[in-house]
Amino acid sequence: RQQRRNRQRIPLPCFRAGPEIGVASTKAFTTQLAALFLLAVTLAKQTGRLTPELEAGHLAALRYLSVAVQKVLALELAIKLWSGRFADKHHALFLGRGPHFPIGLEGALKLKEISCIHAEGYPADELNHGPLALVDQDMPVVRRGCAGVQTAIRAQPKIHASKGAGHCCWCRDCEGGMT
8 A cells, every 4th residue: 555655646747649549659759759858858957957048948949840850751752762772681770969969869769660671770989889780881880970080980981991881960950951
């Protein structure tokens, strides 16, 4: 009984992501990231590590999320064409840098769940420490959040030079977008 009472006193967040329609629930993942982001902003504000200007900027970025999702959905045709490159592949590598690393992991998980293609998510900074040896012409590489990052820019030629691997650069600031 005491355990039941204790559980009842713990406030649990309600994410309101809606029902999970398929195995790959992107909306649940996105909702959890948004909740963690708000928690981080709140903790930073309460500890005096966040100026009002930075707080306003972070909240504006979070409010932009629905616009960003709409922009990605508008790329449906381009994504369908690009995804054809994965159809005959058996492996893929997803790279993410910094806060984009979990998105790389989630991208790899989605590819595995939906297509049964082996995929791995990896920190972009760790490319030279192992996974680069696995990349070949039959292993597409997807990069996220790497624009303006010197390590990732240096890694790009290594990806191409590693037996002709193709890659996708999914960054707001990237020149050329998906390649």
